[in-house]
Amino acid sequence: MKNKAKTLRILPLGGLGEIGRNMYAYQYGGKDVLVVDAGLMFPEQNMPGIDYLIPDFEVLLDGKHTVHGIVLTHGHEDHIGAIHHVIERLNVPVYGAPLTLELVRNKLQRAGLLDKADLRLLDAGDVVQIGPFQVEGYHVCHSIPDSLGLGIQTPAGLVVHSGDYKLDMTPADNRPTDLAKLSEFSSRGVLAFLGESTNAVEAGWTPTEQVVVPAFDQIFRESHGRIFIATFASLISRVQQVANAARKYNRKLALMGTSMVENVKIARRLGLLQIDEAMIISIDQAVSLPARQVTVMCTGSQGEPNSVLERLSNGRHNQVSIRPGDTVVLSSHPIPGNEESVYSTINRLFKLDAHVIYDKVAPVHVSGHANQDEMKMMINLLKPRYIIPIHGELRHLKQHEALARSMGIPPKNIAVLENGKTITFQNGQMKLGETVALSSVFVDGSSVGDVDAEVINQRASLARDGMIITHLVLDKNTGVLVKEPEFISRGFMMDGDAQELLAQMRVEIEQTVSRANGNLQMDVVKAMRKYLRAEAGRTPTVFVTVSQV
Numbered sequence: 001m002k003n004k005a006k007t008l009r010i011l012p013l014g015g016l017g018e019i020g021r022n023m024y025a026y027q028y029g030g031k032d033v034l035v036v037d038a039g040l041m042f043p044e045q046n047m048p049g050i051d052y053l054i055p056d057f058e059v060l061l062d063g064k065h066t067v068h069g070i071v072l073t074h075g076h077e078d079h080i081g082a083i084h085h086v087i088e089r090l091n092v093p094v095y096g097a098p099l100t101l102e103l104v105r106n107k108l109q110r111a112g113l114l115d116k117a118d119l120r121l122l123d124a125g126d127v128v129q130i131g132p133f134q135v136e137g138y139h140v141c142h143s144i145p146d147s148l149g150l151g152i153q154t155p156a157g158l159v160v161h162s163g164d165y166k167l168d169m170t171p172a173d174n175r176p177t178d179l180a181k182l183s184e185f186s187s188r189g190v191l192a193f194l195g196e197s198t199n200a201v202e203a204g205w206t207p208t209e210q211v212v213v214p215a216f217d218q219i220f221r222e223s224h225g226r227i228f229i230a231t232f233a234s235l236i237s238r239v240q241q242v243a244n245a246a247r248k249y250n251r252k253l254a255l256m257g258t259s260m261v262e263n264v265k266i267a268r269r270l271g272l273l274q275i276d277e278a279m280i281i282s283i284d285q286a287v288s289l290p291a292r293q294v295t296v297m298c299t300g301s302q303g304e305p306n307s308v309l310e311r312l313s314n315g316r317h318n319q320v321s322i323r324p325g326d327t328v329v330l331s332s333h334p335i336p337g338n339e340e341s342v343y344s345t346i347n348r349l350f351k352l353d354a355h356v357i358y359d360k361v362a363p364v365h366v367s368g369h370a371n372q373d374e375m376k377m378m379i380n381l382l383k384p385r386y387i388i389p390i391h392g393e394l395r396h397l398k399q400h401e402a403l404a405r406s407m408g409i410p411p412k413n414i415a416v417l418e419n420g421k422t423i424t425f426q427n428g429q430m431k432l433g434e435t436v437a438l439s440s441v442f443v444d445g446s447s448v449g450d451v452d453a454e455v456i457n458q459r460a461s462l463a464r465d466g467m468i469i470t471h472l473v474l475d476k477n478t479g480v481l482v483k484e485p486e487f488i489s490r491g492f493m494m495d496g497d498a499q500e501l502l503a504q505m506r507v508e509i510e511q512t513v514s515r516a517n518g519n520l521q522m523d524v525v526k527a528m529r530k531y532l533r534a535e536a537g538r539t540p541t542v543f544v545t546v547s548q549v
Contacts, residue, residue: 008156008425010194010388011436014039014055016419017394019198019336020078023055024161024390026133028154033060034133035070035092036150036161040081040443042335054082055419056438060090068131071122072096073163074147075103076234084111085443095122095130097137097146102266103234124148124178138181140165143368144234145173145272151181156425157191160382164196164391166367167374172209172237173272182381191425193384197392198369200399205373207366212241212331215363220249223355225325226286226294227251230301230309231332231365233259236267238331238365239297243275246295253279254286256308256320257299283319291325301332303341310341313348324353331365336393375403386430387414388423466490467541468502470528472513472520476548479516485509489540505531521546 008028014021020041026034040052060067069092072080080100084107087094094104094117101119108114122128123146124139134153141147142164150161160182167177199206220227231238246253253275255261267273286294300309309328311317322328328349334342349356359365370378379387387409389400397416404414415423415430422433469488474481487502505528512527513520521544528542 006156006426008154008159009422009433010159010192010424011059011422012390012417012419013057013059013438014041014419015078015391016397016417016421018419019391019393021053021055021082022079022391023057023082024194025060026152026154026159027065028132028156031064031066032131032133033065033067034130034135034152035060035067035086036152037073037079038070038082038086039076039078041078042337043442051443052081054085054441054443056441057086057090059436059438066131067092068133069093069095069120071130071135071150072100072104073150073161074142075100075144076164079164080104080107084108084113087113087117091116091118093118093120093130095120095128095135097121097123097148098270099144099146099236099266099272100148102270103263106262106266122148138178139175141168141171141175141177141368142166143232143237145236145267149177151185157428158185158188159192159194160185160190160384162193162195162378162390164198164369165378166206166370167377168206168208170208170210172212172241179381182378186381186383190382190384191428192386192388192430193379193382194388194390195375195378195400196369197375197389197396197400199367199371200375200389200392200396200403202367202371203373204371206369206371207363209237209241209366211363211366212238213244216241216245216329217248219327219329219357219362219364220245220251220295223292223327225291225323225327225355226296227327227329228296228298228309228312228322228354229329229331230298231330232301233257233263233299235331236263236272239264239267240273240275242295242297243273243279247276247279251293251295252281252286252289254281254283254294254296255298256283256296260297260299260308287320291323296320300345301330301342302335302338303343303345305341310345313345313352315352322349322352322354325355326352327355327357329364330356330358333359333365333367372399372403375400376407379404379407379409385413385428386425389414389416394418466538467543468528468532469543469545470509470524472509472524472544472546474513474546474548479513479520481510481513482549501532501536504535 011025013023022037022039024036040054108117122137124137127136136151137148140149149163152159169176229242298308300307312322346356387404389397401414401416420436420438424431424433471486473483485506508527508531512524516523524544525542529539533539
């Protein structure tokens with residue numbers, strides 16, 4: 001028990017082996033816990049009906065832990081998107097920088113939890129004591145303002161948690177990552193570095209935000225129609241760059257998408273955006289102005305269903321339509337898994353005779369994450385004893401490990417983990433700990449965690465192969481079919497083809513009924529699935545109902 005009391009234990013609840021759902025629990029002394037981030041992850045294409053996934057944080061609710069607070073590194077959804085679900089069940093103080101807290105405040109207000117929340121400021125340069133953890137925020141350059149890395153001083157040693165970062169020396173807001181603070185951490189001695197791995201497979205340095213400026217200048221200079229720019233609602237620096245270009249070329253700026261409108265309002269109130277009030281117009285005003293005077297910023301750069309850009313590309317927006325001569329810019333990189341939907345949106349925009357510009361054809365976006373050389377520089381600055389790659393799929397984590405090894409870090413001092421796998425530090429030594437069983441928590445409308453993997457598989461099967469409902473009418477005395485089986489088919493085959501196949505299957509069903517000795521419905525389901533697999537090469541979901549006369 002004495003040894004346990006001096007042990008620092010880190011439990012990743014999300015963010016390892018995946019892009020998103022970041023959440024990490026730091027535990028000292030067997031009980032006291034500090035949580036870093038509470039993000040969501042967008043569903044994969046084989047998860048029909050799912051809105052997003054959140055971390056499984058049930059282990060924090062078992063009564064054995066005292067959670068002293070949650071620190072949020074920045075305001076992206078993969079780091080704050082689950083905060084209202086967490087606060088609903090774990091009412092502890094939430095720390096973050098000004099913009100991050102404002103975004104959280106909006107999220108909690110929509111969830112009806114704002115009165116319950118205890119939001120506390122932790123800005124760059126601030127130091128707060130949270131239980132046995134002394135947490136110091138330092139500024140990092142990322143694709144949203146007010147991004148923080150964290151120095152977490154524990155009785156077991158100093159741990160640096162990077163958050164999302166890059167080492168841009170000329171960022172749009174003129175606030176580069178605080179390299180001096182990283183060097184100061186190094187002088188104290190860094191026990192462990194939890195460093196993001198998102199761009200670990202990308203060589204060199206991430207391009208500076210400044211490369212976007214001449215690209216937008218050329219677009220605005222050469223475009224004679226309306227300009228639509230789709231990007232992340234949280235990419236405040238891009239909004240500023242677009243606003244600057246619009247002002248230079250005498251255009252007005254309209255905003256589309258609830259999150260875009262809300263985020264711009266918050267950023268302007270906090271002084272993070274400098275846009276004259278006279279420049280911003282409504283969509284109704286934009287529709288009535290000459291095309292050469294209009295710029296529209298909107299959401300939907302990831303091809304999200306029902307987003308503004310997706311509706312524009314389908315001609316389903318009730319206020320605005322894309323016209324020939326319009327220029328549409330997608331200022332983003334597709335998130336892994338979104339490539340198909342993004343390029344489908346681009347293709348539909350081309351069909352509308354729009355001029356479409358995206359990252360493959362012009363430098364209209366740069367990543368907010370560090371490439372390999374920046375990651376090496378971070379390791380050199382901190383000189384940590386141990387390295388734990390975080391934020392990324394397994395390929396990213398393993399590449400981060402390879403980079404560290406190439407710099408002379410011993411393999412035994414690098415830990416590539418998966419969600420639920422704990423790592424412990426005691427007397428300056430790192431050891432692998434136990435594995436905590438975690439589940440995938442799906443959010444489906446207002447349902448949280450009620451849908452499990454089996455339901456997802458059933459939905460995927462229905463989407464892939466369709467279904468057939470078969471109704472049997474039996475003589476209640478003899479058990480003999482008194483009429484031919486009736487079928488209802490949905491999403492299986494075209495009616496003509498299906499009818500021919502189902503007509504042949506009636507014979508199989510009649511034979512199965514005649515020799516049934518037990519569970520008739522199950523026997524018929526098995527017979528139908530076997531027949532359909534052999535004759536159609538598909539296995540739709542089969543339902544059988546029975547009535548007696």
